[in-house]
Amino acid sequence: MKFITTNFVKCAIKGCQSSTEAFPLKYEDCQLAQEEQEYNPEFIAHMLERLNWPAIIQVAKDLGNESLPPTKPESLDPIMEDDQAVLRDLHTLLLETQIVEGRMICRNCEHVYHIKNSIPNFLLPPHLC
Amino acid sequence: MSRPEELAPPEVFYNDSESFKYTSSTRVQHIQAKMTLRALELLNLEKDQPHFLLDLGCGSGLSGEILSEEGYNWIGMDISPSMLATGLDRDVEGDLFLSDLGNGVPFRAGTFDAAISISAIQWLCNADTANVDPKKRLLTFFNTLYSSLRRGGKFVAQFYPMNDKQTESILGAAKVAGFGGGLIIDDPESKRHKKYYLVLTAGSSERSV
Ligand SMILES: [Zn+2]
Numbered sequence: 653m654k655f656i657t658t659n660f661v662k663c664a665i666k667g668c669q670s671s672t673e674a675f676p677l678k679y680e681d682c683q684l685a686q687e688e689q690e691y692n693p694e695f696i697a698h699m700l701e702r703l704n705w706p707a708i709i710q711v712a713k714d715l716g717n718e719s720l721p722p723t724k725p726e727s728l729d730p731i732m733e734d735d736q737a738v739l740r741d742l743h744t745l746l747l748e749t750q751i752v753e754g755r756m757i758c759r760n761c762e763h764v765y766h767i768k769n770s771i772p773n774f775l776l777p778p779h780l781c
Numbered sequence: 782m783s784r785p786e787e788l789a790p791p792e793v794f795y796n797d798s799e800s801f802k803y804t805s806s807t808r809v810q811h812i813q814a815k816m817t818l819r820a821l822e823l824l825n826l827e828k829d830q831p832h833f834l835l836d837l838g839c840g841s842g843l844s845g846e847i848l849s850e851e852g853y854n855w856i857g858m859d860i861s862p863s864m865l866a867t868g869l870d871r872d873v874e875g876d877l878f879l880s881d882l883g884n885g886v887p888f889r890a891g892t893f894d895a896a897i898s899i900s901a902i903q904w905l906c907n908a909d910t911a912n913v914d915p916k917k918r919l920l921t922f923f924n925t926l927y928s929s930l931r932r933g934g935k936f937v938a939q940f941y942p943m944n945d946k947q948t949e950s951i952l953g954a955a956k957v958a959g960f961g962g963g964l965i966i967d968d969p970e971s972k973r974h975k976k977y978y979l980v981l982t983a984g985s986s987e988r989s990v
Contacts (some may be wrong), residue, residue, distance in 0.1 A: 653876050654876055657856060657876050660856075660888045660889055660892040661878075661887055661888055661889075662887055662888065662889050663887065664880070664884055664885055664887035666885075666921075669925075675889050689874075692831065692854075694830075694831050695831040695833075695854055698830070698831040698832075698833075699831075699833060702891060702892070704889075769866075769869060770869070770876075770877070771865055771869070771877050771878065771879050772878055772879065773879045773880075774858075774878055774879060774880035774881075774884070774887055775860070775879055775880060775881055775884075776881070776884050778912065781881075781883075781884050
């Protein structure tokens with residue numbers, strides 16, 4: 653699972669639908685891997701607006717990275733030379749950093765979702781559906 | 782030939798040997814590709830602009846590979862671990878989620894620009910065990926999908942309804958969730974080639990089709 657996905661996935665349990673604690677999930681015991689992806693600065697620029705930066709910082713911290721800037725880089729333009737380095741860094745963080753194994757925990761209901769072979773398991777036991 | 786939906790739940794039907802057979806069949810690959818391209822045509826996304834898509838019932842990533850070829854980033858969800866494992870072996874580009882569509886789409890509001898589904902949502906109409914309520918599952922699916930899409934985002938789903946009643950319950954649940962749109966039937970005269978596409982929009986879009 654790519655790092656960018658942590659910025660969108662939330663707890664699937666019905667009682668957590670309207671809870672502000674159900675996102676972002678808390679990441680524990682994660683194994684990371686860097687996997688090269690085709691560089692598409694237009695896609696990063698496209699997604700920037702909908703990224704929740706505090707959640708990016710929080711999940712990065714869960715994963716052991718405390719070096720991210722406190723505020724979201726704004727309106728990056730792939731054509732501008734100055735923006736290129738930032739877009740590259742975001743590409744490396746968001747798309748090339750993968751969580752291969754680990755656990756995601758809901759801060760509201762404490763349900764644990766496992767990631768195995770890069771695939772998060774969101775199947776729910778019947779009593780939680 | 783029996784319909785797979787009548788034989789067993791999807792995660793049982795698509796066990797290792799079935800998913801391997803399914804994915805390696807060139808006939809299946811050809812039909813899935815054709816339907817994915819048709820779904821994209823019906824989505825009618827702005828050209829030359831990136832899009833983040835959700836592929837519901839992505840299976841082993843046959844549709845996802847086409848999304849990647851067309852330049853889209855995507856996340857896929859499927860209930861069959863074997864299908865997803867086949868997808869990993871094929872090195873698909875999108876993230877894969879093991880999940881049951883009937884339990885909803887677990888993404889925060891406005892995550893995706895659009896969503897597609899190829900040959901999957903008829904499974905939601907099944908009641909495989911006594912305590913399963915297809916109506917509730919359809920509603921949970923459409924409600925959470927609606928929320929995960931950007932306002933004006935579209936959802937196109939090719940599906941195989943067992944009868945008119947199924948089509949009506951699917952359309953009904955979509956409307957209750959707030960989707961606008963309806964059904965498009967390709968090749969309606971041909972029993973063999975007839976294909977059903979649900980074409981829905983989440984809320985109003987500034988962009989007319
Ligand atoms: Zn929860």
